[in-house]
Structure formats: structure tokens, C-alpha cells
Amino acid sequence: MCGIIGYTGSGSAKEKILDGLEILEYRGYDSAGAFFIDEDNFHIVKTKGKVSNLKDEVKKLEGQEFPVGFGHTRWATHGEPSRENAHPHKVGKVTLVHNGIIENYIEIKNRLSKIGYTFNSETDSEVACALLDSYFKENAHPCVAIWEAERVLIGSYAFVFSFEGYKNELFAIRKGSPLHLGRGSDGFYLASDLTALSPFAKEFYTLKEGEIVEISTSDAKIHTKNGVISPIWEKNEIRYQKTGKLGYSHYMLKEINEQPSLVRSCLSGYIKNGLPNFEKANLSYDALEKIKRIHLVACGSAMHASLLGKRFLEEHAKIPCEVFVASEYRYSPPLFEENTLVILVSQSGETADTIASMRYAKDRGNLTLGIINAPGSTLAKESDFCIYTEAGAELAVATTKGYLTQALVLYLFSVFLSLNSKKINEENAKSLVCTILSVDTTIRKTLARQKELSRLAEKIKNAPSLFYIGRGLDYYLCLEGALKLKEISYINAQAYEAGELKHGTISLIENGTPVVAFATSEMLFEKTVSNLKETKSRGAYTILFSGKFSNDMDKIADECFLLDGNTREELIFSLILSLQLLAYECALQKGCEIDRPRNLAKSVTVE
Ligand code: G6P
Numbered sequence: 001m002c003g004i005i006g007y008t009g010s011g012s013a014k015e016k017i018l019d020g021l022e023i024l025e026y027r028g029y030d031s032a033g034a035f036f037i038d039e040d041n042f043h044i045v046k047t048k049g050k051v052s053n054l055k056d057e058v059k060k061l062e063g064q065e066f067p068v069g070f071g072h073t074r075w076a077t078h079g080e081p082s083r084e085n086a087h088p089h090k091v092g093k094v095t096l097v098h099n100g101i102i103e104n105y106i107e108i109k110n111r112l113s114k115i116g117y118t119f120n121s122e123t124d125s126e127v128a129c130a131l132l133d134s135y136f137k138e139n140a141h142p143c144v145a146i147w148e149a150e151r152v153l154i155g156s157y158a159f160v161f162s163f164e165g166y167k168n169e170l171f172a173i174r175k176g177s178p179l180h181l182g183r184g185s186d187g188f189y190l191a192s193d194l195t196a197l198s199p200f201a202k203e204f205y206t207l208k209e210g211e212i213v214e215i216s217t218s219d220a221k222i223h224t225k226n227g228v229i230s231p232i233w234e235k236n237e238i239r240y241q242k243t244g245k246l247g248y249s250h251y252m253l254k255e256i257n258e259q260p261s262l263v264r265s266c267l268s269g270y271i272k273n274g275l276p277n278f279e280k281a282n283l284s285y286d287a288l289e290k291i292k293r294i295h296l297v298a299c300g301s302a303m304h305a306s307l308l309g310k311r312f313l314e315e316h317a318k319i320p321c322e323v324f325v326a327s328e329y330r331y332s333p334p335l336f337e338e339n340t341l342v343i344l345v346s347q348s349g350e351t352a353d354t355i356a357s358m359r360y361a362k363d364r365g366n367l368t369l370g371i372i373n374a375p376g377s378t379l380a381k382e383s384d385f386c387i388y389t390e391a392g393a394e395l396a397v398a399t400t401k402g403y404l405t406q407a408l409v410l411y412l413f414s415v416f417l418s419l420n421s422k423k424i425n426e427e428n429a430k431s432l433v434c435t436i437l438s439v440d441t442t443i444r445k446t447l448a449r450q451k452e453l454s455r456l457a458e459k460i461k462n463a464p465s466l467f468y469i470g471r472g473l474d475y476y477l478c479l480e481g482a483l484k485l486k487e488i489s490y491i492n493a494q495a496y497e498a499g500e501l502k503h504g505t506i507s508l509i510e511n512g513t514p515v516v517a518f519a520t521s522e523m524l525f526e527k528t529v530s531n532l533k534e535t536k537s538r539g540a541y542t543i544l545f546s547g548k549f550s551n552d553m554d555k556i557a558d559e560c561f562l563l564d565g566n567t568r569e570e571l572i573f574s575l576i577l578s579l580q581l582l583a584y585e586c587a588l589q590k591g592c593e594i595d596r597p598r599n600l601a602k603s604v605t606v607e
Contacts, residue, residue: 005071006071008188029049033054096162174207199242312414336365340366355379452561484579545560
């Protein structure tokens, strides 16, 4: 996590750094800081909390402009969110910002303490700064110190440094964590993602591990162990538009509302003559025809979308699939058979555990496919193939359209695989494509029912804990429903396989405990309802989200929300919208910080 932006050029570093940090704030927002330098002096400004607080502090530097500077927005790993622990850190002649984790920082700290270094923060980053200072000698180039430190530091990092005596230059290195160099009309930039570069730099270069970038107001150099090279520039295709919330009260609500139109815009690029077509993703159709087993690897909501993907892939393509939480993948350890396809699902394309899983699978000779939203991200670049989910920038920390588009793409990909391996014919494939495209109308109807969901939210918002239950695919939706509620409205929501509840957990049901059941499958409806009734008999306050599978729907539970649509797919996607709106409404009524929930970051770039 943590976002970094650096600038050297003829423009205003203050402006660039603050604008860049605003875009990067999704990476963490417990504190922020900036460093500015010119020929005569330097300033370090740090604040606890959001970038807007930093902005207020930087305003105090009014009338002063700087050609060089860098900024940081933090998600705490070592040390609580505080001004002291905020970056930049300055030790002796070195100032830096850091994204990542230095695993051996205690050992280094002890060593440096013995030679007189003292520390003002609890962070691993300040220790790295002191290490750099201890290696930096006036008569040697900063690269010497950076490479010495590189040999000692264990962990992941992206650093931007300023060294005393080098007022016009910034230096950067990375290992594990992302960092890009950008070239704009008015200078050079360093940023954790391409979106933060996009308003300023139309060209970029992604730092390779072990390289040191040196930028000045007029030049950018790459120092390698074999000498200095010039960056080979790529075009930055990302067009970041500062649209704001477009009248919605929160980014989350704006993004929920974008979903109906995203159904077609996300899928249409992968449909030709009514059939799935992934030529755009450069997929090797021959290699895919041989696939015998699929691993889906992801974190958080992307892992929940992968579970839906598993179901679609097994149902349509009849290929056995396993879903892994990315942070556990390497330790399970997974069994690879010949012709295993490893699918990495990620909105940001920068989730550290998902990246590590991709590299692990690739190193063992497996074919990897990224299903990614962020163009140019590490997963998009390093996976053998990449399908973009085309959801556009997602700014709310709790994903909505990111998750929905992942599910849509996985559905279409499952139809493609089944057609490619001749498990279905073109006519069947066309009909499945029509089915998935038609969910846009359905979810538009669900969107229009926000008031009904708001009323349901009133009933559950004060519950200290709550259960979501479902069977089969509905259980996968329960996992996402519970996560959404936990993330933004801080209700301890647990997802349970409906039939499993009675094997222990039912003892937690007390008078009034809300139990929410999901039923999108007619076949499983009766069984799920029985499980819901078991909780009602023990005092639960029951809510059912279901297709119309009985004439007495309103008698089954205390509340019933009839999902829109008729097909299974329509019911599933209507339920996705409902669970998002329910969580949103709960958070809204509780007065929670919806777009920036406590303790979270949108892109988790540490393992
Ligand atoms: C974080 C976000 C989640 C997201 C997960 C995976 O935890 O808060 O919303 O699902 O990371 O992120 P990715 O970018 O890999 O989809």
C-alpha cells in the first residue's frame, strides 16, 4: 500500500505532488506528507489523516514554489497512524518516502543504534533512511549508498530519495513494490501507479528491480550495475478524468450506479458476431484447448468473484477449478498438473499476494491469465495473457463495479472455453452470451429499489452481529454480502453455508439476531428456507432475498426482498446489486465514512 509521487521540473512541485497524492489516496489514508526543495531551502510537511489535511498545511507555504519534491500517503504497517510515523523521513543527509515492508529492520535498527543513530518514529522506513545515511559518503555518488543498502534490505520496497548536495535530483529504486517513471512536457515524475502519472506524463517507464532512477529538472537516467542507460518510453494509455462524484453523495454510490451500463461496455469488446472472442487479449486458443485444470487466485472481493467464476467455468466448460486465497496459495501448496491454467483476478493488478502467486505459478511452468482492471499494472504486464475488465477507475475502497465486472468477464470466459473445447455449439454459446448481456436491464430495476433496501437497512444497522446464509453459489454471494457490510458499516457479518449453521454456529442466534438468506436457485430454495426457519424458531430476525419460487413468499421470513429477473443469471446479478446497496444504506444510516473506511486501503501492496 502507501502511495508515492515525485517530481522534478519547471512546474510547481507543490501542485503536482498534491494532485498526485489525491489520486493515490486509495492506497492508504492514515497520514500524508511531502518534501519540497529548491536552491535555498527545503520543507517537510506531514499530517495525520487524509491528503486534504496535508493540503491545508502546504497552503502555509504560499508564495514559495519548488522545482523538486515528493509526497506520500500512508497505510500503517509498522507504527500507528501518527504525524511522527508519517513519511517523509529524514535522517542525516537523506530524506525518503517508502512503500513496502523492510523485514529485517529490527536487526538493522539495533546495529545503527550502536553507532549513534536515534529514531523518532516506530517505522521500518526511518530505519532504511538511517541505513542509507550511514552508507552515503560526500565524495561518492548516491548510487553507491543505494546499492549498498539494497544488499542489506530484506523485504519489499519502492523508495524515492533526496540526498544532501543533490538539490536538483531525486533517486528511486524498487523491489516488489511498484514504481513508474513518467516523462511530461514540464518535467519527470515518479509514481506508484500509472493513473497518478496520467494527468502529467504521457510516457512512462516501469522501473526494473535493481535499477536506480535519477531524475533532475532536465534529465532522467537509469543506473544499472553495467552502466547508465536511457529509459525506453512506453505510451501511458490511461486517461484519468477528475469527474468527481457527479452529484452522488459517495463514490461508492456513483460506482454502484455505473454498473448497468458497464455490463455491455465491459463485455462488448470480447464479443464478435454474438460469440465470445478474446483475440484482443492475445489468448493462445491452442494452449487453452489443452487446459485440464484451473486455479483461480485472488484476494478479498476478487476472490469472491473467482468463486462465481469457478461455478461458471465448471458448469459451462466442465473443467475442475479450485479457488485460492492468494496469501495462502504458495503455502497450500497447490498441486499443478500438466496443462493447469492459473487465473489471477485483481481489480488493481497490484495486490502483492496475487502478484507473488502469479510468479510462483509461472516459475513452475504454468500458463497464467490475469483478469485485471488497471491497465499497465504489474499483474497485467507479467501474466502470460491479460483480459481487462474495463470497469474504469474505481475510487471507493469497497469494490462494487470491480467485483461485478470480474464476475461478468469470468462468465464470458467460461462460455468461450466451453465453445473452444467444443463442449457446446455456437448456438448454445450465443444464447449464453445473450443471457449475460441481458442482466443490464435487470440490475437497472434493482437500482431503482434503493428505498426498499434502505428500509431493510434500518432493521439491521444496529445489530452487533449478523449472518448471511445460502447454499451453492448463493453462499459465494453471502461471502461478498458479509464482506461489504463488514468493510463499510462495521457490522460483524458472517457468511455461512445454510446447512452448516446448525453444526455449532446456530448457538450464536439470540432473540433479534438478523439472519439474511439468499436464494437464487429454485432447486435449493426449499432447503435454504428450512435453514432460515431453523434460525427463526430460535428468535432470529429473518430476511430473505430470493427469486419468486413460492406463492407464499411473504410468509416465509420477517422480510422478503423479491429479486428482479427470471433467469438464474438475472437473479444472481440482481442480488449483487442488492447486497451492495444494503451495505451502502447501513453505512449511510450509521454515519460511517463510506468511501474511506477505517483501517483499509484499496490496493494492498504488502504481503
Ligand atoms: C483490498 C480491497 C478489496 C479488494 C482486495 C483485492 O482488500 O479493499 O476491495 O477486493 O484488496 O484487490 P484487487 O485489487 O487485487 O482486486
